[in-house]
Amino acid sequence: LETPLIFEQGVPGRIGVDMADPKPVKSRLGGLERKESVGLPDLSEPQVLRHFVRLSRQNYAIDAGFYPLGSCTMKHNPRINEKVARLAGLGDLHPMQPTSTVQGALELIDDLAHWLKTITGMPAVTMSPAAGAHGELCGVMAIRAAHEANGEVRTRILVPESAHGTNPATAALCGYKVEAVPARADGRMDLDAFAEKLGPDVAGVMLTNPNTCGLFETDVKRIADLVHEIGGYFYCDGANLNAILGRVRPGDLGVDAMHINLHKTFSTPHGGGGPGAGPVVFSEGLAAFAPVPYVIQGENGFELVEQVEGDAAQSFGRMKGFHGQMGMFIRALAYMQSHGADGLRQIAEDAVLNANYIRVSLDDKLHSSFAGICMHEALFDDSTLKGTGVTTLDLAKAMIDEGFHPMTMYFPLVVHGAMLIEPTESESRQTLDQFIGAMRYLLDKATAGETDYFLSAPHFSPRRRLDETGAARNPVLRWIPDESADANEKTSVSAAS
Amino acid sequence: LETPLIFEQGVPGRIGVDMADPKPVKSRLGGLERKESVGLPDLSEPQVLRHFVRLSRQNYAIDAGFYPLGSCTMKHNPRINEKVARLAGLGDLHPMQPTSTVQGALELIDDLAHWLKTITGMPAVTMSPAAGAHGELCGVMAIRAAHEANGEVRTRILVPESAHGTNPATAALCGYKVEAVPARADGRMDLDAFAEKLGPDVAGVMLTNPNTCGLFETDVKRIADLVHEIGGYFYCDGANLNAILGRVRPGDLGVDAMHINLHKTFSTPHGGGGPGAGPVVFSEGLAAFAPVPYVIQGENGFELVEQVEGDAAQSFGRMKGFHGQMGMFIRALAYMQSHGADGLRQIAEDAVLNANYIRVSLDDKLHSSFAGICMHEALFDDSTLKGTGVTTLDLAKAMIDEGFHPMTMYFPLVVHGAMLIEPTESESRQTLDQFIGAMRYLLDKATAGETDYFLSAPHFSPRRRLDETGAARNPVLRWIPDESADANEKTSVSAAS
Amino acid sequence: MRYMPHTATERKEMLARVGVKSIDDLFADIPEEARLTDLLDLPLHESEMVVEKNFRTLAAKNLSPYSTPCFLGAGAYQHHVPSVADHIIQRSEFLTAYTPYQPEISQGTLQALFEFQTQVALITGMEVANASMYDGATSCAEAVLMACRVTRRKKAVISGNLHPHYRDVTRTTLQFTEFETIDLPTAAAGIENFDDHINSDIACVVVQNPDFFGRIQDLTALADKCHEAGVLLVVVVNEVVSLGAIKSPGEMGADIVAGEGQSIGVPLSYGGPYVGLLATRQKFVRQMPGRLCGQTVDQDGKRGFVLTLSTREQHIRREKATSNICTNAGLCSLAFTIHMSLLGEAGFTKLASLNHSQAVTLAEKLEAIDGVSLLNDTFFNEFTLRLPANAAEIVEKLATKGVLGGVPVSRLIPKEPDMANLLLVAATETCSTADMDDFVVALKEVLGC
Amino acid sequence: MRYMPHTATERKEMLARVGVKSIDDLFADIPEEARLTDLLDLPLHESEMVVEKNFRTLAAKNLSPYSTPCFLGAGAYQHHVPSVADHIIQRSEFLTAYTPYQPEISQGTLQALFEFQTQVALITGMEVANASMYDGATSCAEAVLMACRVTRRKKAVISGNLHPHYRDVTRTTLQFTEFETIDLPTAAAGIENFDDHINSDIACVVVQNPDFFGRIQDLTALADKCHEAGVLLVVVVNEVVSLGAIKSPGEMGADIVAGEGQSIGVPLSYGGPYVGLLATRQKFVRQMPGRLCGQTVDQDGKRGFVLTLSTREQHIRREKATSNICTNAGLCSLAFTIHMSLLGEAGFTKLASLNHSQAVTLAEKLEAIDGVSLLNDTFFNEFTLRLPANAAEIVEKLATKGVLGGVPVSRLIPKEPDMANLLLVAATETCSTADMDDFVVALKEVLGC
Structure with missing residues (x-):
């Protein structure tokens, strides 16, 4: 049975939520009553429930199988985190309650801040940003605010070629000209090229470390020193923090600002695209420029600094309504407490071990883009597929039929037909072996010339390949009532009458 | 990917639950430490979660689609009921707390009792029974206890042919000889045959009403009168109470005892086979014989009568540990409050309307076993399939491929190749039409001679037809370690090495 | 109304x-x-919204043992249930499915039952187990009925130290059958001697381990004596966690094990629904009550599972069925299976050790109070105290201090003066040291010492 | 450790x-x-077990608005979220999926996003909507950036009665770009006049409806004026339930609607995560930030959905992207979609009426108190009171009486003496008459009358 749109299932007069009848009152709407109908369909509760249960069954998910999307850190999402996030007194607090009535909430935020600062070895953290990219924006704004406070106008920011697209987009939003720094043959940023581009008009560098090739930037301290020498700041994209938890603190590498994706490293669920949370840790030099609000300990317990004034006068402003993604803070802190100092270190070790295990188990069949040990993800290019007529995309789609979510494809851009595989620490060796077995099976099939099999993959998924070009050429971004009349007709044709 | 047994996935040394290390203490186990290993597999939490998520995806469920199992009342299971059953202070109460600390729980039980008594028009109710069959046992025990208290020895109990198998099984457990009463051509119990079998040695009658043919026993009051005349009791199987809620009260029909399946009529979830709950309502004549415990209102609030003594001296005993299926009481009461007096009546009306809608929409293609209006379920026989080589079973299996759960098959036994279809009130007309359309499509296919299609159905389910005969001939009721060694080997073969 | 889709026009x-x-x-x-x-x-x-408020109001009138020191046992035990278990049983596909009568689209439920049966067999040390019963007490009654069928004898000897609810339910269940129970008197102070009651008229002896008072016994000799007389030994286990620390009933020679599985995966929920366990020897399987799930293959040769041996059951055998039971504790057994899978060998045995060490720690603290003594030398996670005053009254006083300080034996065995001062006290992994200390302080205050 | 499967041997x-x-x-x-x-x-x-206890301990240090009369609003509103919504978003397949980059195995997420986009377009009266933003405030900032791109102008006029957080976020977001904001002063007492600020330099005028103080305005004339000058009208909606009762921004002539969707489906959760709404005209869609889900067909011709127009986005366009956003409020938008589906036309409009009637009822009760007056004549479910004393101090005193009695305007607009006595008060379907009466009694006590 196909699942029609919710709009194609309504019958006027049904209700899915019972509520009291409004008391008749004298309207205060000032004559601005809505007279147009909204156009929403009316359904009963069981219909809505069934609709979304059915939709869900068309999704792949970590809970259902291995999801080795490189750079996305698709690890186990513990259910206890969901449970505590819903406790009465946590999940139901209003953001504008008097702070005297939310001391537990503020303590929680303060406690999470302590964990984040300790893990990164940085003296300050802001909890405002709603996501990784939002955290980047926060970090680079702090950098620009710091330069401005110093009376300096700097115009350029350096970003390695392999960076996430958000890095240049963020720099642009802060008014900086983005300059790409090429990679060396070993997959790290080219230090010489970097040094050459440095100058007094450079505001800073945005470096992902471990980088998007899954490699640790061995020159990181030199990079930090160089950028500091010219008075710039070192922004570190913390997307890959998972790989180094408890093994090295970014603060010890000269980092000035780094966002932390709570939804990656600390396992708040990805939720099909969000919500995330991207707290940013700062060095002493940048801390004063952090956005409001933040929590402080006052005489009568915890307090919230919500305005740019007084102690917060240097703050660059506000990034978000209210106080950040509290729901995600709860989950992340529960995750951290569950791991502790010992578990956090084990995360990094097992994540890196798993990636290297995959790397060596596939590198006779696939070409590792860069030699040697990788960190938490293994990067391959498509040279094995050369001449087979099978692309990275085709291979990925064939993996769907094997019961796996595909790896990240065509990213980073510095590698041809890239396949970036991040297993994370929560996967067992048995699962890795199954994945490796499936990859080897398909690679053999591809090199044996069974091209058509790949071109038509996937075969067993809820949908086969979708026409993405058509979707972009003629965007249909919402349901249009006229089409539904047809759909309803179709439904009734298939039924008896 | 197939889902191996949990026992085939363990590796010693893993842990799925962290806990504190036991403090070293002087053992008080008296030297009886377990020395044998238990033989359980060790897994991590994400493995266990994924295992059961995958298993779940091999199940059909109400939330995923239409589930018209006759006599099972597979209606919508509201989520608010699950939520309130888990509230702190309800879901976590210990059954042996002092009653002073559980006044809310006792009030809840008392409140539910009030609803059940009002709905059935009966003066008393016991909450002990854990399921419908357990409720039957409770009811018939009360009948026997009443006869014994009266110094009477009665040996027979009358049960219509069309009864659920639990009825005769229950009567047998109470030491009664079961005598079957045949049905008339109109699907009701044969009143003459019944009257003939009555006598001073008859303890009572067990009648399902509406009966398992989906029909209301039109002679019910006469039946009650006749059984009362000979000093017997009228036990009513309440499995089909859903059909008459708010339209008639069993107490007004002369019923002396009736169990209520909270998991059917009041929607506590079936849960793949339980838990259920089967409170029993009693007439004045039987009330004194009800089992312990029960709730009374005392001077200091609600109290529990837990022992057979004092007021409860006539009680026939105790049926269950503690105080009944509290978790189910909570859900059932939430369901009742959500419906109210108006909604309960609407349930019966819509359930009966839906069944009749199906009946008339299929009766040109299928043979209705009995003429005229039905109650909450429509009963057909297999005469349409005669000569096609397709059986009721084959048709049912083909419905699986159409995306529906099959109807109840081969029950009641009084109809050849019975198909008993119970849509319930929570299904929309659109869903009924889809189901009707699919049935008609398949019936046309069957009569057109496409027999093979049916014999090999289902084609698209997680498993195809299973060898049930083999399973019963050589019962394998548990996993045996030796077989697992093979299975593990198989797993590693499919993986790389 | 939100659950019913029809509009007036549609009707x-x-x-x-x-x-x-x-x-x-x-x-x-x-x-x-x-x-x-x-x-x-x-x-x-x-x-x-209003329904939710109504239940919040009711909940607020109860004292949640989660929020207060709690030492209650007597057949139901407070344990930490991993969040994964409750999450999974709420999945639509498990929650809203029926009994798996259509195995092609019910493999999830069926495989889980097969895993449950295996786990129950493993922990009890038995060969096979069924797919669950209503609860421990009804499982005990069914075990007795089964023993009577197996032996074709009519009398069951019931230990005086079996949980009183189990005794009552068994007696009640048998009262109108051709079978009868011989109920031995309570023997709080010592080990019972069954010798006089074992003979060729007897179908089974039913004994609980640890017993109602918490005492642990080696039943091996009793089993031997039973078997010599063709009598079956039915062992009742009412705190299933104990099986991780104590020699299993199977190893001691039990023929049938009836148990309460609530401790693993199932919330206290004021006494139900729980999950009854029933395990036995392979050779008795056709006399077993309740559902059984068996392994088989589908027409493509793939392993699959089905409900099996249904010829025992009421829907086929009607009045000749092994039992009238037609439902099991489906979701509770699933929760049990998930929790047990999470524990595994390492976790299950560690949980048992931890419970024992908690109970020993608490017993030592309580024993040290003037006038308080321990009735039983051996115990697992629950023991009986002899108090210098009426236990029921003390429990009420403790409750006013926010301590749920055990179950007075007199609540379950009333009107016996010997029992009036006895208090059952349990300690599991959920009690903190602070909880124990609160208990000690409160008890001292109540006892005035 | 329970989340990591490797054993020492395996490592x-x-x-x-x-x-x-x-x-x-x-x-x-x-x-x-x-x-x-x-x-x-x-x-x-x-x-x-310990982690759960830790969080219960923290929760116990907060006052849950669920358990006490609560009249807080100011951009976040207490509503009853149907249990179905929270149940569904916890389903593994929604909770633990990533952004739907592989559409073949992500149709669940994608179709839900398509339904979300349609619902947002319908309620706002706009042609299209995106797949959600972080929250209302960031959505407002993105709307302004978008307006600047669409018009190729650099200045945005911001209403003084826009929620202060939205103003701050917009100013902060624009501060280092080539664009700038013109922030009008707060106009608590009256209707703002934008005439002087509308000219061919201006990209957009941003105005909230109902405004921060709760006042409802007809923006039709303003829209006309804007359009004459080539200026876009950005309408901010921060209580989305109001759209069920008030003429939609689209009908009033809005070009972009930025909204906060929290009221539908999303728990208060101390301020986040919420769900930002962004809707506009079809012709501006290629300048829209954030994700978009579009309808298409698969190779078998079946309808399906994909993320589309990604050439706008950072992972393709990098520094030339319409925004740096690469995540949305996925689960929150799903909860919104479910709740809105449950409401439907009948429920959404009835919920809005009910909220309005609750607020009117409360306003009448509060107005009747000596010294208390209503700042605004028109309102939906939130209004501003002028109190005879400092509002922040009164709110603290009310809290000690267990009443969460509104938000002092000075918390959001500090240091303005005019604002010191103003109190924002909201009433939704969750307040009972008893709650309202408790509020009235408590306020009278605090005011000493």
């Missing part, structure tokens, strides 16, 4: 299709004098 | 396969002087 159209004029026509078979015309005398329907 | 074997001697060899690229040898100075791992 009208559907009635027309059915060929009747009004909804009343569909209820014409009901005797006219009994037909209800008015609504029942009950409140009208409520919104979800 | 050893895996290291051997990798070809290194120890785990340290895998971290050799880290500069030696920075490598950590000791564990971080943080507690060791905890059991799930």
